[in-house]
Amino acid sequence: MFKKFFCLFIAFSIFPLVFAQTPSVRLGILKGIACTPCAYLIENKAKLAVQNMAFKVFDSEQSELPALLKGEVDLGFLAPQDAAKVFSKGKGAVIFLGVVQNGNLFLLTSDESYSSLKDLQGKKVLSAGEKPDSLIFKHLLSKKENPLGQGENPVQLDFSIPPANIANALITKKADYAILTEPYATVALKNSKEIRRVENFQKIYNESEEWSSFPAMLLVARADFVRENRELVRRVTEVYKSALSWTNQNPAKAALLSERHGLYHSSEIVRSSIPSAALVWRESNTAKSDMEKYLTILGKEIPGEDFYFNR
Template identity: 35%
Template sequence: MINKFSTKLLCALCGMFFLFLSFSFGFASKEKNNVPESINMAVLNGPSGMCFAYLFENVSKIDNTSIYYEVCASPDVLLPKLLKGELDIGILPPNVATKVYSSQPDSIILAAVSGFGMLNLVSTDKTIKSLEDLKGKTVYVAGQGATPEYIFRAILEKSGINQNGENSVTLDFSIPTSELAAAIVSGKVDYAVVPEPFATVAVLRSSEKLKVYRSLDLQIIWSEFFNTDTFPMTTIVVRKEFAKKYPALVNSFLQEAENSIKWTNQNTYEASLLVEKHTLGLKAQIAEKAIPNCAFGFSPAKEAKPQIELLLQTFLKYAPASVGGKLPDDNFYFE
């Protein structure tokens, strides 16, 4: 009976030993290959997240590392999760990313730009052909303290147009961004600076009785004044600790992100269906029309640095605290 018990005990011990060896080998293998179990990535609800719907649908693993996706309502929701380590990769406006890095340089780094300028002045006034035509008018602007405001202020200043006093352009921020398209369509306001998809929504929902026009493309005006094609509006950021520990994996993810952006631009109908399926903020019918106007593109951080810094200098001029009071150093840019 003792021999029988001893045999069972020996078998159990052997099983535990081999299980331990198996676990240890698997763990060592993971560490040796420097691959984490998973990546947690979040996008923002709305246009900046639409170009990643392809990832949600088709890319569940990279280099044997699982990827989990989520959609956050705003940067205010996404950012705390990133800083607490609940997320590894996220989508943020460049000014928000810069401000965080300025106060917490070990928190995040900027890996790439995923979306460029997509601002339009929409109007029910078909006579608007230039900034000069806006003199004496009130323009409602989406997002006080954000990129639309400072881009618009910068190009007005470059045009020599006052923002106060006689013959000036008055900026009004009293209507929330989400309500501006409806305000234009209803005739409540005549002029508005809006990003996508709000410009597309306003144009599509206008009527013959009160037609809405894309009167001015702010990217074209910006390029004329600042000698650059456009400006970044959306960036991919990574937790700094994660990027330092797994740089090859981050590069692999960025390649998938670039592929997703290219696919979205080339397959607007299919992409729009995925946008609705993964609840990224738009119905497919609107998403399909908006995607061509959303300026999705991919540029690695180091390559995009001049455009990023030009935008940040604009923020520094009008609201330095919004980007931490200074330009970020080279360690901000992933390579």
């Protein structure tokens, strides 16, 4: 009898400990600059307002997305066009919580004579293929004095170099112009004193009367998780906003945490990238118009109202 009682006592004593260790929410994190605030979350896991958060770092969206759809993580990060596609093709499988990074698209050059976009007439500009980078560039040029593809010497987008090698092509003078995002823009600048950051396409985009800001990365969640845990999801977004604020205010410390937790291999590059990486928080419902305009430029399907998180 005593033995049976003792076993029951041990079982009930351990149960609360096991329950306490069950993650309340599992966050998938992408390596790179966009998810830098997550390094703060990992570092301060025990102090967060949302207890028992679990984190898993992924090399790319290609590895993160299956985990999200299979329910291995509850929240994750996706590019706008990918999140919209998953929603439309996956019968509303994910919900858009907020923008975590605006566009950080830059024109860099070693050409000392460059002064404005009109100087690109007849020039080759390296870009990462028919992807958002080049599509945004084409759109902006079509609204400026140098429409792409018009006239005798149009701007020529060069897709011949793999995206990962574009910064190096600029550094080694295999190209005079390139479109780069962070952290690649910072890598190029740190490796050549001749290279300049001459255009910020987000700024040009913002100056247009009909546009505001274009998103580059979103925080999303599985729709079924949101339905069952709406208040928890809201609290997670608040925790993320705090981490974001700390990151932008403390780039050097944030960079060290990013390297420590495997989000990027060089704290020096992260520290220098943060000021121009456009790390933000914008509620999905307030970013709806910009999201739809951006997807229209990319030629993507516009998701329905259920795509946007209703707090």
